[in-house]
Amino acid sequence: MSTERLWQLARFLGVIVAVFLIGWLIIRLSSFMYPFVFAFLLALFSRPLVDFFQKRLRINRGWGAFLSIILMSGLLIGSLVLIIMQLIRGLVFVANQLPAQIQELSLYFQKLYNEKLAPIWNDASEALRSLEPSQQNTVQNSIQSLGSSLASAIGEGSKNIAGMLQTILATLPSIALILVIVLLAWFFISKDWHKYEIRLKQYEMLPWFARAESVMTSLRSALFGYIKAQLTLITITFFIVLVGLLIIGVEHPFAIAFIAAFFDILPYLGTGSVFLPWIAYSMITGDTGLAIGLAILYGLVILQRNIMEPKIVGDNIGIQPITALIALFVGIQFFGVFGLILGPLVAVILKALHNARIFHYLWAFIKGSPTPFR
Known part of the structure; x- marks a missing residue:
């Protein structure tokens, strides 16, 4: 293989390694930087509103950023309240209908048991009594084992649900802290957006910009x-x-x-x-x-x-x-x-x-x- 081909192969491997390193670095940083990524996206969305306050209404950019955060947060909270109110309305409707529906389902399952399951159970009991004592013990042990496994699965599921709820409650202080960081970062990025643009303009003449x-x-x-x-x-x-x-x-x-x-x-x-x-x-x-x-x-x-x-x-x-x-x-x-x-x-x-x-x-x-x- 010629020297030129070796250098091409080396550069190709270098590009592959660089891509994987950049991807790995992004993934690693995302676990630490995601509040600031959210803040940047929110600042990007609110930028036109901040510019309107500053240029049209002649409001200081800091106050404009503050007002835009208040307005957008209010819009977001209002939307969430509307969604929650509609969900509550639907749940109230379901709750009012639920007793009658549960009673109807109970009657259905009772009828199903009497007409379908009870005869099958009686036939199974007759068949079980016709077996030898050792075979009866085997069947009963299998049924008990199945019941124990089902109870264990239900208990484990309940434990997992309780643990999940406990984890959610434990993370509430962290969520509150992250929310404060996002709001503060949102404010500072929105307030100094034009300064960042000025700094970026210094690189406009660079070929990669x-x-x-x-x-x-x-x-x-x-x-x-x-x-x-x-x-x-x-x-x-x-x-x-x-x-x-x-x-x-x-x-x-x-x-x-x-x-x-x-x-x-x-x-x-x-x-x-x-x-x-x-x-x-x-x-x-x-x-x-x-x-x-x-x-x-x-x-x-x-x-x-x-x-x-x-x-x-x-x-x-x-x-x-x-x-x-x-x-x-x-x-x-x-x-x-x-x-x-x-x-x-x-x-x-x-x-x-x-x-x-x-x-x-x-x-x-x-x-x-x-x-x-x-």
Whole structure:
């Protein structure tokens, strides 16, 4: 192998090692820096409002940052209060209906036991009595072992739930501290945003600055686009469920549609958290018409989500729908539930790097004839 090929191989291995080191460093730092990342994103969102206060209303930028934080926090808290109120309204409706539904379910299971399970149990008891004593002992021991295993599993599950609740309560002080840090960092970043811009302008003449700026612009556009895409999908789900419930004739359709849209945020679970138990209950209680209507509505929601998500996400973050679909699938395979978010994000990062011709320059560097950043 020639010396030139050896140097190309060395540069290729160097690029691979550098990429892995940068990825490892980002992952390590993310566990320490995530409050400041959130603060930076919030400052990025609130920047137009702060600029409005400073330039149009002639308010000191520090006070403008403070007012923008108050307004955005109030909007966020108000939205959460609205969501919680709608959830409470739906839960109150469910709680009012629950006693009658529980009684109806009890009657159903009692009827099921009397007509189906009791004869089977009697036949099993007769068959057990016809066995030899040793065989009877074996069957009884197996039943006892199964009961012990079930009780142990229930006990372990209860212990895990209690431990999880205890962990959540123990982390509340840490969550409060992180929230304070995010708010303070949000204020300082918003207040001194223009100073950071001035410092960045000092690097405008450097050859790599334009490429880095292009990557950041693409990522910022994709971030806003992804949030817009998810809000669009949730809104579509809300109106489909609302119209469907109005057609079916269900009580409190607005509250139920709001709850379904809220659960639509959750990966995998989604609106199935609302519809599947409801459909099962309707089938058990004999309300077949309602069960069929809910099943059709749920199918429409799933169908529109699977069809529209790649298109809407792709259009809003600037990639082709098939690319968005591949990113969603690969993300789920590698990262599970979080892949629904990380998959498109990685695709956007790769597209931003491609648009900035970063891969072009890396390949030129590996070949030994790097093109200057210009």
